[in-house]
Amino acid sequence: AQSVTQLGSHVSVSEGALVLLRCNYSSSVPPYLFWYVQYPNQGLQLLLKYTSAATLVKGINGFEAEFKKSETSFHLTKPSAHMSDAAEYFCAVSPGNTGFQKLVFGTGTRLLVSP
């Protein structure tokens, strides 16, 4: 079984500051890991994914995440926040390499960016 824990339902940063959104996972098999972003009144957009290749994954809009097996973590970072980054971010896990991607989502972290 898989599960995801996102620490912090809300994270506030200033524009230009480092963004760090935390995600820890639990999986009985090697996982695939995803970060999705949801802007207000919109669906989910894939930011990046880890599927057992490089452990440092770069995504869209300057975001990246590092898969750390020893820490069972997949934290999302961005060096410099922009006002347009304000959104809800979801970490998700699926059992990797099974041909069937049943996603389990975390509870989400709302990123607030102040001027």
Next chain:
Amino acid sequence: SAVISQKPSRDICQRGTSLTIQCQVDSQVTMMFWYRQQPGQSLTLIATANQGSEATYESGFVIDKFPISRPNLTFSTLTVSNMSPEDSSIYLCSVDTGSTDTQYFGPGTRLTVL
């Protein structure tokens, strides 16, 4: 990737009625999924819909309440039956193209039940 559209984008319904949500994909896909996102909550998988077979429902969801159709490889519908205010949620469909190990999501249908 895949381009996914949903209809309607939002609706306000009376309790006891039913609403059918449509999901259309711009390419053929094997697997389609339906999720529910209750207000302020994360996404919960309702069911997986494969073309040519019965949908597979997750624990806590039943076919009588959420019947699903999957008539071809580009289309699916989810019906929310005998609605109550507790069904007020965003309903999202997603697809797995099978070649990228990734699910792509539609824009969602925002349902309010009065």
